[in-house]
Amino acid sequence: MSYSKCTKVKFSSEKYAKDHIPRILEKKKKRNKNVPTEMGTYFCKLCKSWHITAVYSATSEAYNSKVQKLETEVKELKLDLQHSVDQDWTAERRKIRKDEYVQQILEQNRVLRKKNKNLENQYDTLLSKYLVLKKLVEDAGHFNV
Numbered sequence: 001m002s003y004s005k006c007t008k009v010k011f012s013s014e015k016y017a018k019d020h021i022p023r024i025l026e027k028k029k030k031r032n033k034n035v036p037t038e039m040g041t042y043f044c045k046l047c048k049s050w051h052i053t054a055v056y057s058a059t060s061e062a063y064n065s066k067v068q069k070l071e072t073e074v075k076e077l078k079l080d081l082q083h084s085v086d087q088d089w090t091a092e093r094r095k096i097r098k099d100e101y102v103q104q105i106l107e108q109n110r111v112l113r114k115k116n117k118n119l120e121n122q123y124d125t126l127l128s129k130y131l132v133l134k135k136l137v138e139d140a141g142h143f144n145v
């Protein structure tokens with residue numbers, strides 16, 4: 001292994017490396033990244049400088065991925081719920097419109113039946129008047145059917 005093979009960030013002393021740890025943690029927290037459970041420094045024999053190393057606990061990673069999965073599921077459920085509420089509303093509105101339409105038809109039917117009844121009454125009145133007149137004319141002997 002040669003000096004150039006080490007691509008890690010190099011610190012000239014253990015103190016510089018340790019002083020840098022809080023800044024790394026701060027950045028990771030700000031970016032909502034998985035935060036290591038442990039961070040430390042070690043001397044690298046390859047590049048003769050100090051490096052920072054991080055330990056991520058398996059449980060913390062598993063936990064984070066579970067949380068992410070749950071957050072995704074919650075988002076999907078919220079969308080599903082919104083969709084189903086929207087569908088219910090559409091169905092409800094359609095039903096209301098249908099009911100309103102039925103009511104309109106029934107009302108129109110009532111109006112027509114009333115008109116019909118009036119026409120029937122008028123017809124009956126006219127018919128009885130006609131019959132009375134016809135009888136009068138027949139009685140007078142001027143009318144033959």
Ligand SMILES: [Zn+2]
Pocket residue numbers: 006007008044045046047048049051
């Ligand atoms: Zn190194």
